[in-house]
Amino acid sequence: MSGKLQIIKSLGVFSQACAKRLEVPYCSRQLIASRLLSTSHIVYLEKERAVAIEAVERASRVCKAVFKQLVNEETLTKKDKSPVTVADFSAQAVVNSVLEKHFPNDPIVGEEDSKDLQGEDGRVLRERVVELVNTAVDKPMSAEDVLCAIDRGQYEGGSSGRHWTLDPIDGTKGFLRGEQFAVCLALIVDGQVRLGVVGCPNLPFDMSKPEGDKGVLAVAVQGQGAFQRKLNADSELEQRIMVSNVEDACNASFCESVEAGHSNHSDNAKIAELLGISKQSVRMDSQCKYIAVARGDADIYLRLPVDSKYVEKIWDHAAGNIIIHEAGGHVTDINGEPLDFSKGRTLSANKGVIAANSNIFETVLAAVQTTLANKY
Ligand SMILES: Nc1ncnc2c1ncn2[C@@H]1O[C@H](COP(=O)(O)O)[C@@H](O)[C@H]1OP(=O)(O)O
């Protein structure tokens, strides 16, 4: 069989999904095939994309169930961190077991390990996690299976081969406040992020209707654009998302961490002043900020260091980074360097993060560098 024919045959299983993303009606397989053949990278990572979406949707369902309980539960004070801990471990076990089923040889850099769930000290937490995980997987998992699944996340990362990186709940503070949090999964190949999926269970689907449907799944594969769909909805319909087209930085709006301990609010304020920005900044926890910029809800994401010691982790940025790029935006650190995901579990070659649309990026970077001159 010729190479061309082989590609067309292999299109059978996913041509409908591709049609959705190409924004063409689901039409003849031949038409889709001709489009795919003319841009052959579009078929790249199709299975990985589908599996990552499934994993993030399952884990998001688990997190959302705990989140709802936490928000409604009167007996739990928000100071009790155990619900988010249970959801965090459970989400990592669920994602890792989905990945293991489909890609048993792929290592995973995950935020959590099973230490706190071991032995008699970890028994209560372990039992709660095992029960929750079993609400979200097809095949029952024993306590041992769950601990093993969590510990598949201990890979050290690096610059060669492929691995996944997972933040099972990014924005735990937002989760506990009843606000934004995200399940974030990315695939890194030879040090480059190729696929990112972010599940935002509490983010309005349409920011102009903040009280409308909540739950967004954002996804991007390198070279294929960024998309959003409703999280855990019956429909798999996807909408292309794009960064804003603001051309003058003074008309832009900032998106920043709620936590002043994660990103320097006072430096952000100085930069806003320098750029002539008068709009109030949007404060939000987690990688939801990347999604807000990727779909034009805000124009600039600044994550400025609060001290010289903190080193960012790859799971906190990989998925958001590719989604911004594929939505037409730009991401670098405060020195204008691309985020380097080849250094292991951390972004040890970078300091801080700046994301914005391409029109204003250079102006924003210059303002950041003027403000932070010689500080880090
Ligand atoms: N000093 C710090 N600077 C930047 N990020 C931090 C710092 N301390 C913790 N974080 C991380 O910020 C992320 C949440 O960011 P955001 O404010 O945007 O929601 C978490 O993953 C958190 O990591 P950890 O979960 O290990 O505490």
Ligand SMILES: [Mg+2]
């Ligand atoms: Mg995180």
